[in-house]
Amino acid sequence: MSNVLINKVVKSYGRLEVVHGIDLDIAPQEFVVLVGPSGCGKSTTLRMIAGLEEITDGTISIDDRVVNRVAPKDRDVAMVFQNYALYPHLNVADNIAFGLRIRKESKEHIAESVKEVGEILGLTPYLDRRPANLSGGQRQRVAMGRAIVRRPKVFLFDEPLSNLDAKLRTQMRAEIKRLHKRLGATSVYVTHDQVEAMTLADRIVVMNGGIIEQIGTPMELFMNPANTFVAGFIGSPPMNQLRGNVHKTADGTKVKVHDVLFDLPGSLAVEEGQEVVVGVRPEHMALTASADSFEIPISLDLVEPLGSEALLHASIGEEPIIIKAETHGDIAHLSGVSKVYAPASLVKVFDAKTGLAINEQASS
Amino acid sequence: MAMNMNLYSRGDKIFAIAVSILIGLFTVATLYPFIYIAAVSFSGGFAAAAGKVVLTPIDTTLAAYKYVLSQPKFWMSYLNTFIYTIGGTITSLLIIIPGAYALSRPQLIGRRFWNLFVAFTLWFNAGLIPFFLNMRDLNLLDSYIGIIIGFAVNAFNLILLRNFFESLPQSFEEAARMDGANDFQILWKVYIPLSKPAIATITLFCIVSRWNGFFWAMVLLQSEEKIPLQVFLRHTIAFLSDDQEFTATLSTQPYSVESVTGAIIVCSIIPVLIVYPFIQKYFEKGILLGGVKE
Numbered sequence: 001m002s003n004v005l006i007n008k009v010v011k012s013y014g015r016l017e018v019v020h021g022i023d024l025d026i027a028p029q030e031f032v033v034l035v036g037p038s039g040c041g042k043s044t045t046l047r048m049i050a051g052l053e054e055i056t057d058g059t060i061s062i063d064d065r066v067v068n069r070v071a072p073k074d075r076d077v078a079m080v081f082q083n084y085a086l087y088p089h090l091n092v093a094d095n096i097a098f099g100l101r102i103r104k105e106s107k108e109h110i111a112e113s114v115k116e117v118g119e120i121l122g123l124t125p126y127l128d129r130r131p132a133n134l135s136g137g138q139r140q141r142v143a144m145g146r147a148i149v150r151r152p153k154v155f156l157f158d159e160p161l162s163n164l165d166a167k168l169r170t171q172m173r174a175e176i177k178r179l180h181k182r183l184g185a186t187s188v189y190v191t192h193d194q195v196e197a198m199t200l201a202d203r204i205v206v207m208n209g210g211i212i213e214q215i216g217t218p219m220e221l222f223m224n225p226a227n228t229f230v231a232g233f234i235g236s237p238p239m240n241q242l243r244g245n246v247h248k249t250a251d252g253t254k255v256k257v258h259d260v261l262f263d264l265p266g267s268l269a270v271e272e273g274q275e276v277v278v279g280v281r282p283e284h285m286a287l288t289a290s291a292d293s294f295e296i297p298i299s300l301d302l303v304e305p306l307g308s309e310a311l312l313h314a315s316i317g318e319e320p321i322i323i324k325a326e327t328h329g330d331i332a333h334l335s336g337v338s339k340v341y342a343p344a345s346l347v348k349v350f351d352a353k354t355g356l357a358i359n360e361q362a363s364s
Numbered sequence: 365m366a367m368n369m370n371l372y373s374r375g376d377k378i379f380a381i382a383v384s385i386l387i388g389l390f391t392v393a394t395l396y397p398f399i400y401i402a403a404v405s406f407s408g409g410f411a412a413a414a415g416k417v418v419l420t421p422i423d424t425t426l427a428a429y430k431y432v433l434s435q436p437k438f439w440m441s442y443l444n445t446f447i448y449t450i451g452g453t454i455t456s457l458l459i460i461i462p463g464a465y466a467l468s469r470p471q472l473i474g475r476r477f478w479n480l481f482v483a484f485t486l487w488f489n490a491g492l493i494p495f496f497l498n499m500r501d502l503n504l505l506d507s508y509i510g511i512i513i514g515f516a517v518n519a520f521n522l523i524l525l526r527n528f529f530e531s532l533p534q535s536f537e538e539a540a541r542m543d544g545a546n547d548f549q550i551l552w553k554v555y556i557p558l559s560k561p562a563i564a565t566i567t568l569f570c571i572v573s574r575w576n577g578f579f580w581a582m583v584l585l586q587s588e589e590k591i592p593l594q595v596f597l598r599h600t601i602a603f604l605s606d607d608q609e610f611t612a613t614l615s616t617q618p619y620s621v622e623s624v625t626g627a628i629i630v631c632s633i634i635p636v637l638i639v640y641p642f643i644q645k646y647f648e649k650g651i652l653l654g655g656v657k658e
Contacts, residue, residue: 089557089558
């Protein structure tokens, strides 16, 4: 197994720089998801690992070998393309065997490998069909089969599920995760869908505008976003971000949003009157008070039932806020909500100018 | 008509009728000369020469065919046409396919320049005499090779195939590259199989233009044993009536210059008619269906 080391990698097209010197260390067998909005440089980064794009500056190493000048075929990586890129003139078995044939593997080895991959991916009944006669999910599986048959060091996935309908996507997502558990190969997966990122990743790399905003486990990103961008990208719906000012009171440091005072966790390096953004996740607010929670009066606009939960669209003054509340099978009791409670320990504070998280100071 | 015309407006109906009439006229205009020539070739020499044949043979006879098929020069030119057609088509494909692929690749250095270079020849060329002098100076006059390679590259076919290659998703190339294929393998194992319809089209264009190639063969070839069928046909039309050996037989044989000409034309059309259905099956669309999802 291998690790992928991305060191100060820059990608420019002519004068336009699209990736601005990123660093990323991917451990053996790790499943890393690059996520971000379109144009953030995630696919370009993946294609640089694959060898389909030249690296303008910096280095990429696979297994401690710098591969900047190594052809894709000699990098021992395999890629699953967004549009599958199955060869339409070949049947499923030949599509899977294509790479092995090019590498002049023995006939017996090819037959055996194709059979095995067919079984792993449940493609055995379709081996002699052409791609045109397969469903979307089956084509996706063939594309994965073509990648896994070579047992490469690194798997690259370029938005592989974005062409599938929602139900199939959920199903294939689980299959990819199962496959990764079974094969244990280092995987780099690109998506713009944060749900895919959260469910699949060992670690998520959030990219934006050609830089890395944050690297962390799904729960780290969820609980401790490094900045307002990550806070607004991860989570569905994302973290509420409310502008306010720091207010030091006898009762401790608080943030005043409109006329509501937000309690803060621990001691933060903030100054009186400083402009900040407070972040509260919709699912961290509750309709009933608990030990360390404080009250937030809201004016409710709209209730969106999702089944077991409902989204309350509300506002504090001009600032919109979304609260996720349990329905317990009925939403009637939600229409009269005028205040919610949030635990101070789960409130995040970001600098309003830089967008960076202001973390708790080490307790002295 | 099978469709329910009530669903169509007056304008649609008039349009459909006008289109049908135009197609009908075009069909007649294309088909009639062929029927006429075939009818003449099977007609008696007197009727053919007198212009009495309109649609069907008069005084039906195979005499013209017997005469044509007994001429060694006919068979010689027929063989030559096969040599020029097969050799020329293969040479053309060998040059055009890799050329079109190279021109279609974004990574080709100076791609715009090379494409312009090729397209330029669509609109401008040196003209007849410089080309002739060029062929003369290259010692390619009166030679098989001259005809075969002198007309091997056709810019139109090159651009046609280049456009087709360009229309194939780039990800096929990338997938093959990831699978370990080099440029030749990508072309040979992926792009050529995917381009069968386009390659069939340019193959047919090459075959037909070679088969019917007349003007340059007439200009460049002097030896009678090297001329293709079309030039032989021209010789027949121009000189047969002055051929005393031939005119001497006219009183005893039921053929004429006209029916012999017709027979040569019919014989020259047959191979193209035979080849066409084999190539036509590749014209079917949809071979790309399902390979990628856009």
